[in-house]
Every structure is written in structure tokens, then in C-alpha cells.
Amino acid sequence: QLQLQEPGPRLVKPSETLSLTCTVSGGSVSSGGYYWGWIRQSPEKGLEWIAYIYYLGSTYYNPSLKSRVTVSMDTSKNQFSLKVKSVTAADTAVYYCVRHLRGIDLWGQATLVTVSS
Amino acid sequence: EIVMTQSPATLSVSPGERATLSCRASQTVSIKLAWYQQKPGQAPRPLIYDASTRATDIPARFSASGSGTEFTLTISSLQSEDFAIYYCHQYNNWPYTFGQGSKLEIK
Numbered sequence: 001q002l003q004l005q006e007p008g009p010r011l012v013k014p015s016e017t018l019s020l021t022c023t024v025s026g027g028s029v030s031s032g033g034y035y036w037g038w039i040r041q042s043p044e045k046g047l048e049w050i051a052y053i054y055y056l057g058s059t060y061y062n063p064s065l066k067s068r069v070t071v072s073m074d075t076s077k078n079q080f081s082l083k084v085k086s087v088t089a090a091d092t093a094v095y096y097c098v099r100h101l102r103g104i105d106l107w108g109q110a111t112l113v114t115v116s117s
Numbered sequence: 118e119i120v121m122t123q124s125p126a127t128l129s130v131s132p133g134e135r136a137t138l139s140c141r142a143s144q145t146v147s148i149k150l151a152w153y154q155q156k157p158g159q160a161p162r163p164l165i166y167d168a169s170t171r172a173t174d175i176p177a178r179f180s181a182s183g184s185g186t187e188f189t190l191t192i193s194s195l196q197s198e199d200f201a202i203y204y205c206h207q208y209n210n211w212p213y214t215f216g217q218g219s220k221l222e223i224k
Contacts, residue, residue, distance in 0.1 A: 047161075047204060047215035062212040063118075096160055103151030103166035103208055105173075110160055 002027035004097050004108035011114050012091075018084040018115075022097030022108055023077075030055045030075050035100045038071065038082045040113075042093035052100060053080055087115045119143050119207050123216035129224040132195050138219045140188040140205035149209035152181055152190045155218075156201045164203075165190065192221075 005023040012018045020038070029036055037052030037060075051061045051071045059071055065084070073080040084091060092115045099106035120143040130136045140150070148168035153161035163172040165181040168188060178193045192199055200223050205216040 046217050047206075049213045049215075060211055064212070100208070102149075103163060103172075103206060104153070104161075105163050105166070107160035107162075 002099075002106060004099065004106055006095070006097055006108040006111045009112040009114070011116065012087050013117050014088055014115055015086055018087050018091065018113060019081065020095055020097070020111055020113075021079050021081045023079050025078070028075075029073060029078055029080060033101065035060075036073065036080045037098050037100055037104075039096045039098055039104075040091075040093040041096070044090075045093075048093075050082065050084075050095075052098075089115050091115050118212050119146060119210050119214050121205055121207055121214050121216035123203075123205055123219045125219060126217075127220045127222060129222050130195055131224045132197060134195055134224075136192045136195055136199075136221055138190045138192075138203050138221070140183075140190070140216050142186045142188075142207055144210075145185045146207040146209035148184050149207060150183065150188050151206045151208065153204045153206065154199075154201045155204065161204060195221075197223075 003025045035052045035054050038050040041047050051069050053059045053071045053073050068085050070083045095111045095113050097108040098104045122141045124139045150168045152165040155161040164175050169181050181190045200221050202218045202220050204218050
């Protein structure tokens, strides 16, 4: 069945750029009219939507993060990606890639991202 | 952004009993409301979408209702595996937002 595969834990230095890629297996990012997104979870902020993308190219960014975030998709590789620039300790969280249409019906297994020098 | 407020923060219930969790939106979200269950170290598990529709493979003891700003998740006859944190999530207005969670613990 369709799965979302995320990378292992990441350690990122303050002010650097965080890059994550989610690989979709068992299905296509181009089918079904789904949206593909990123959510993060931290004790301080709980669950927080970051952004999502549709395979035709439309993107939606959380205004609180919009200036630092970019989402993209590579349909040929069945992947979508997240970049967060100028990270700080506040970006330390568990990051999930997700599939969304009527609520989130599929979650990746999560990537722990730690921002520390 | 829409603020989702869940209550209670913690609910202590005995196995076999019924649990009712609430979620309130700061403005209407129509029926675009989902519920998720999360256990330690795991990703959230989809339970309900469109306010009252059970997700795939979710047992019938989970039911939900509501529209507009007031929503309820009910778990009848609690099983040991149901003790977890439950989150509501609105997807009517971007940015989509989550409640802070309700922890269901064993009494």
C-alpha cells in the first residue's frame, strides 16, 4: 500500500538550511487529487502545519513560516521536499510528511530535526 | 488563524467505560474537522474526517459528531489500546490548525 518514507534524524546548525525529502512508494504523487504536505510537532507548539503542494504546482505556506519555507515536488521521482532556511532552536521538532485531502489520511514515520551548534 | 480548543486536557476513564472528548473552533469550520489518535513515539493515526466519517479500519466504537464550531469524539466501551492522546484538526481555513490534544488515561 502507499507509504511515505522520510529520512533519518537530522542535526542542523543555527542559521543553516534544513532540507527534507519525502518519498512516496506504492502510489503516485500525481494521482487522486491529493495534496502533499509537511507538519511538525514540538512540545512548545504542538502540531503545526508548515506547507503543502499539489502536483500541478500550487503551493500553500503557513504565514508564520512563509518567508523561510519552500516546498517542491519531483513527480518523476515521486518525491516532495521541504526547505527551511535560517533555522533556529525554535525549529527543533519532529517533522512529518503527509497526504491530505479530507483531513490527513497518511503520515510519514517522522524525522527528528534538532537545531544545535 | 482558527484556534482549536480541546477539552478536557486529561480524562481518566476505566476500561469498558465511555469517553467523550470535545473540540471547539474559534470560528466556523463547517464539517471540515478530523480527529487523530497518537501514541508515544508514533505518528498520529487518522480516526475521523468530515466531522463524523470513520477513517479506514477504524472500529465502530469510535464515533464523532458536530458542525460549525462544536465537535465531539466519543469512544464507547474503552479498550486498553484506546488510551492515547487525541487531536482535532480543522481543514476549512488555511493555515489548517490542530487542537492542543486531550490525553485519555486509564483510571
